[in-house]
Amino acid sequence: MPLHSSLKVLIKPLSIRPLVCCTCLVLLAQFSSLSLPSFLPFFPFFIFLLFLLFSLSFFLRRHRRRFTLSLFVFSLVSLGFFSTQQRYVQIHHLEDVFAGKDSVKSVCTFSVMEAARKREKGDSYIAEVLACAEFEQTFKTQLFIFAEAGKYEPGDVLQGEASFKKPNAFQNPASFNYPLYLSTKDIGTLAFSKNETLKKIEVSEKSIFQKTYLALQKRIEKTASAQSAPIMKALLLGEKNDLQDDTKQIFSELGIAHVLAISGLHIGFIFLLLALLISLLLFPFRDFFLHIPRWKLVSPLALLCVWVFIVFVGMPISSVRAGIMLSCFVLGKFLLRKQDLLTTLSCSALIIVFIWPLSVFDLSFQLSFLSVGGIILFMPRALLLISSLFPDVQKKYYTWKLVQFIVLTCVASLVSLPLVAYAFHFVSILGIVSNLFVVPFFAFFLLPLLMAAFIFFPFARLSVFFLKFASFSLERVLHGASSFYEHTKSLVFHCAPSALSVVALYFVLLLFFFPVWKRKKNHFLFFTFLFCFIFYAPFFFHSFQRTLKVSVIDVGQGDSMLIELPGGKSVLIDAGGLTGSSFEIGQKVIAPLLWRKGISSLDLALLTHADYDHAFGFHSLLPLFSIKTFWWNGFEPNPQSEQWKRLKAELQLHHVPMLAVNENSACYEEKKISLCPLAPSDEHRFSTQNNASVVTELRYKDVAMLFTGDIEKRTEKKLIPKLEGKTFDVFKVAHHGSKTSSSQNFLDAFKGKIALLSVGKGNRYHLPNPLVMQRLQRKFSTVFGTDKDGLIELETDGRKIEVTTSRIKHGLRAVY
Incomplete structure (x- = not known):
């Protein structure tokens, strides 16, 4: 079959489903809306133009229907585009208040909307700002409070001073887009407050749903074990705040993370369970409904109960989405229309994206619709192939049902695989095996037990019995899943494909x-x-790379640099770390960039000094990459922090040799490349970790680069004799542009062309220092900074240097 015939087979089902094609066009327009300039000022003109075109259609004699249909589709696509831009502008309507400011302080009144999420230092809440001195409108915010866990509950009204900031994104390929993620939750700002500045001024009267929710949550915590309680709360209440990171990782890499969210799988099985229960309850009254088909009574009642359950768990977007899909299906049955699953899916997608325009950027939305759409499109083809290869298998009823379930699991895993790899940076074939056992257990055993505990909640002993039985069974399954993961995790392939x-x-x-x-x-x-x-x-x-590449990675307020050598070997200098945060900068920011570049191992990892913003990222990188050698300055922090002890333990666990280097250590050499330590000196009398930073000189043919860590004036003074008269094409600025570094005497000691600055945008230290920036701009022809330019990449063949950033591209040629 030629290619055009194959495409015709694919397009034919879509040609008879205009709503499916229309939905695809609307989603495509919404995806592109945030990448294009804002057209909102032209919206009134656009409405006027549509009015004229629709008026014109009444005067057409020929092709009126086609013209009107095309115009209707164009209107839907355009409205999807404008609605997405409009919603994004509404969420980020505080841009004018932040103009020229890193943060805004104000006394505000907050209403807590969701339960606390535990952080390393305090908790975070989703809250609504009811009143504020600096802001006129109400809006949602992510509120970080330095307080004990669980102090505030949904409905509490707080008042106090808070510092508001705009969320920043790491401007690296494959990095997590935090601002866009918050936008899908209608959040455009972050608020930070200390516990002593806040006071609870009102405790709102809780509804019967909220009281039952909290009581059921406490019953689960008292009845179930510490291991199973968080999962049971996630399954029954949609409460995922207490899930441990290890549990999330195991479920994610086993391909069964979808069972932890109240989404299509749960809503579908809950609907079936409720329909069965209602059908049994109506059975004694069957004589009263002889003239009415039973499904016409059961389906609406079960659907109503499903929506009550969705409201009870707080209407998470995944469950609302599944409820809309289910409602469209039931409505189609009532209208006595022939069921077309693709059209039903498209109808529910259109409803969702017009109610919540930014949900198109929500990963759960993308995964759920891709999986269901893939099953509808590909499963019949897969079953047809199997039946052609094994004609007798259809004759065996139970065998054929088992084959259908296996094919459904395989198709769903295969369809979601590229998007999972793009979002979570791994490919796992374990999902096909684990779903065959875990999904039936959760759907046919655990979920009915939890629903029974929910239905019989007023009967405490009966409810507790179901919860204990569910907890006991879940512990055994978790133990088996953990053992299976430990023996098969080597089959997980990490990657970061581009869009x-x-x-x-x-x-x-x-x-x-x-x-x-x-x-x-x-x-x-x-x-x-x-x-x-x-x-x-x-x-x-x-492995076929022929040039030297140096990348200054945007890790916020910290340092991390990647050196890619000709031939495929790689060196990583520092790994960043956000002070006071448990955010895994290595796993979430640095590792995806390395995978995107095709790097699976590091020939050398260099830690310039043991400060948090340089060292913490190595914790999560060590399990993901093979590191041959680890250089450090040989000076342990005093006192030793838990993070430093953890890093040493990780290095020992993965058998990575630690080599303390100083000015007398041998260079790392690879072909025509040398990386030589210039500092610290072998004296063991340093007042700070910064002055003990490892300073290195990189040379490749005619190009020289100087990387300075966080050295301050004391170490700079000692380095001046070594650097006098030298020329460095690239100079990495010390200590993020702080006034304690980059002294004028030090800069005058050598000649330079390009300066690189690693500093966080809107950081609390107000770096880089303006005086230091003036010195750098006078000294170097170009100064790049990760705060403004994002990822900075330099590529050189040993003679000329080309610099590429996340925003602009420069071609620079050094003359020797």
């Missing part, structure tokens, strides 16, 4: 299920190889 690669993967997936040629064996082998190769391509081509 273009994800599009290519889905195109290959379409061609896989819709054959291009008649020889199906060759067809499946070719596209299976192509699908796998797209994931592996960055790692394959990285």
